Each structure stands twice: as C-alpha cells, then as structure tokens.
Amino acid sequence: MHPILSQLRSLIWYVLAWVIAGVALAWVLVVTDSASWGAALLFAVPALTALGFISLSAYYVCRAYPLANRQLQNMIFIFGSASILSAAAWVSLCLFVNTIGLYTEINWVGISMAPQLITSLFCLASLLYLVSLLAHDVLLALENIRDAELKKTAAQLFARDAELQVLRSQINPHFLFNSLNSISALTSIDSSAARAMVIDLSDFFRKSVAISCQTHIKLAQELELCEHYLAIEKNRFGDRLQTIMNIEAESLTAKVPPMFLQPLLENAIKHGISNMSEGGTINIMSKLHDEWIYIVISNPVEFNVSPAVGTATGLRNLRERFENLYGERARVSWQATQENFSVEVIIPFEPANTLL
C-alpha cells in the first residue's frame, strides 16, 4: 500500500491540497464562463480529489522501475505513457460523471464541456501526473537512504553483540593448558589436590558459561567466579600469588555486566604476578559511595618489563563495553607506575533483581 494511505495526518493534508486545487480549477471555470460557481465547485473539487488518488499510483510505477536501472529513453517512454494513460482515464471519468450530471437537468449540476476545456483538462492531468512521478522518485530515494542507514546501524549493533559473545566465550588457552599441566603433576603427588583442582576448574567454567548468557548479574556472582579462578591460579603459582579482598557488603547486590572483573584479574596475573619471581599481592576493592559503585584492582608489576601496559586492547574493549551500557555514566580508567598497575571502574549503583 502507498505509505501516505497509512498515515491519517498526511492523508488529510494531501486531500486538502487537492481540494484547494479543485477550488482553483472551479474559479478558472467561472472566470472562463464555463459554469456557474455551484456547478464549477461541484465538478472541480471531486474531480481533482479523484486525480489526487490517481496520482498516488505513480508510487507503484516508480517502485516497479527503480532509479538504479533506468535508461533515459525508457524513462521518457514509461513516464510519458503512464501520464497520458492516467490523464485519459481521468478525463473519461470526468466526462462520464458530468454527462450523467447534465442528464439530471438541475442547473447547478454539470458544466458545459467545450473541446478546448477537455484538452486543457487532459494537459493539466498529464502534467500533474508527471510531477507526481518525479515527486515519488525523490520520496523513494530518500526512503532508500534512510533504509540503508538503518541497516548500517543494525549491522553495527549486531557486530558489537557478536564481538561481545566471542569475548565472553573466549577461554584463555594459556590458562586452560597450564591448569591442566598442574593437574597432571598433582595426580601423582597429591591426588586429592588434583581432584579439588579439577572441581574448581569445572565450577569456574560452569559458572562462566551460566553468567555469560545473562545481560547483568550481581557483583557477588562475579566475585564468586573470580574466587574459583584465583583458587586455580593459586595452585599454579603457590605462595607467589596472594590476594587481598576488600569488599563492602553493600556493594554485593549491585547490578554489573557479567565477566568484567575476571579478565582484569587474568591481566593482573599475566602482566604482573607471573613476571615476578617472588610474586606479589593483588588487591581487589569494591565499595558503594553516593549511589556509585567503585571497583579497583591493583597489582604489582616487575620493574623494567617492557612494555609495561601492553597494548591495553583488553582495557579499551572493556571501556567501550561500559560506554555502550552506561554511556557517560560509567568510567574505566587505569594507572601505571613503575611498580604498580591499577584499574578503576565506576558505575552507577542499581540493585540487581536477578534470581540466579
């Protein structure tokens, strides 16, 4: 269906414009002595309103014949014949209705149809139909541009979602293989420790799969996942990996995106602890302050390890993810000194109502 027919407002304006054109035509008829005011209005207003609706068919002509694959001659032929046919149909309709009107022999019904008037009406209708064709071309072109833009935005959104899916489901192969190597060693040294580590590893993966499907979780859930992760890594690094958790109870119910903290801990180990022969302590802090949740992770780094921050791709991805979720209302910042690296995440506090 023509788009204008489904929008009542624009349809009313459209019909009104044609009614005005009808009044103008009636005036011409009166001025040229073709009819009295009554007869002229009765003829011209319905006639031009009808022409308005006939002109809408230009939409289908334009759509059936898209701008992209047009040739000039074909275009002139098709537009020309469409205008002539429509005008002929409209004039015939006018003549038919007018003739019936004249039969009633009421003096304000029907106008006298001189040959010149018929010719003029035909030319007018052809011209208006041509204008309608061109107007529809412009309309369709604008619509195409808008469609293309919508599609582009949708594609970008989709790509972002897909990327996030990949980021979330990504199991760090280094972590997995090293853990399996530790288990392999533990099986003969301490079989119950090996079993405990297998269970930790299973719990970690099970939980990460479960929370990755959520759009948001409680901070408590994310921290639980981190604890499984740290338990596994403590098997590998032994005393070299120490952690201090400083978690305010009020912050535990905060709504957070899943899997944002665990990758930060992974970085703290990869770029910090694993480069230090004596190891070090990772500090994890969270607090609620003035309706904002503050989360800080800091870890020592080995002096002279270059580059100190790496390329920070992971951190930039995280910043972008928070930007998409919270806009201006979130902040992800990091700070590197020669001995320490810390990441601070600030998000608006919102209590999570998830059942998980």
Next chain:
Amino acid sequence: MSLRLLIVDDESLARALVREYLASHSDIQIVGESTNGEAAADDIVRLQPDLILLDIHMPKLNGLEVLEITGRTEGVIFTTAYDQYALKAFELHAVDYLLKPFSQARFDEAITRAKKRLDQDHQALSALVQEIKIERILVRDRGKTHIIPLANIDYIEAEDDYIRICWQGKSILKTQSLSALETQLNNAEFIRIHRSYIVKLDAIKGLERINKDSQVVVLQSGVKLPVSRTGLERLKACIV
C-alpha cells in the same frame, strides 16, 4: 656417562612433573632447577648442563632471552602451554618443544631426540634467537644481568668488537655486532644512521649542518651523532 640436565620453570608443579618423568631415565642427572629467567642464565653459565628443559614464559627473562644472553645454542627442549608466536618460530627452525600438558611418552621421545642431536651442529637455535624481534636489550656484566627496555634507549654505538648502549645518560658495553643487533630491532623505530651508530627515532630532536656537505643528528639529550649519506636517506624515508 650420564647426561646433566637443568630444569627451568617458574611453576613448582611443572618442575615436579618433569622430575617425575625423569625418574625412569637413569642416565640423566638433574643438576639444578631454576625458577626464573635470570636464575636460569646464571645456572646455565655456572653448571654447563648438557640438556635444558626451558619454559618460555617466566619472570625476569623469557626462555628465548635466556638463550640469547647465555649464547647457548644446543641441548635445549622448550616447554610451553601456549604461545602461537614462539611455536611458529619453533616449527620454522625445526626446534623441538613440548606442549604442556605432555605425556611421559612424548617427553621420552623429546629426550631421545635431544640426545641424538647433541653432537650435531646447532644452526637452528642460533638462527631462531637471532631472528626474534626483541623488546629489551640484555647485557651480562660480571655475573649480573642488566635489562634495558628499548623504550628507554637513545642510541647504540659500535666500539671495536662491542656495542655501547646509551640510555638516560647511562651506558653499557655488550659483546655483539651492531649489524646483528640491527636485525633484531624494529626498523621503524631504530635507524642505522652511520656505520657505527643506530639511533632511536623518537630520541632525535633534529638535524644540524656543520659544513657544506656534512650534517649531524642532534638528540633530545643534546648528544650529537655523525650521520652518513645513506643514513640520511634512511632517516628521511622514515620521517616522510
């Protein structure tokens, strides 16, 4: 004759696993265990083991840096959990490596192969070490390892059989040729401006003309270095 072997890994469980696998090899004697790259370099120089089981990712120095600094080119079996970059290089040079976690059978196979290779030439490892792009320069001086991140370096100067590395007002000598170092550096950041000089691009402040046909490079630190005609062309190519 028993083979003397050094275990290098920062994870104690990984070392324990290797010890366990070695129990069935009565002809191999474990002479030491190193828990970081720097200790490994010391142990290699001090103990001169026949075989080294060398982890790649370690504190202080990584496995490849340990080889570079000790000049060791034989009897090395790399161990790693996952390192696409290194693995590609190993494949390219047909260097043997063990992927963690590995089985006793795979371990035995690597040991057997390493034993056979002990007396052959060792081009592969030196070529491997030589081609890896470095992130810092390592210098061993009187039993101590100095680590100089490339980011801190101003320039490197050739001095007879040595190179002098200059950074933040300090300098140190290393036994290496300037050309050998040049191949290890990223040539978008470091430029050979002269037969005897390599300079870091962002340490340069500008060029100064001394007379009609010679110019010098002036560094941020105020140091002036001679620049040859080809050096000048290289410099211009980098800046444009």
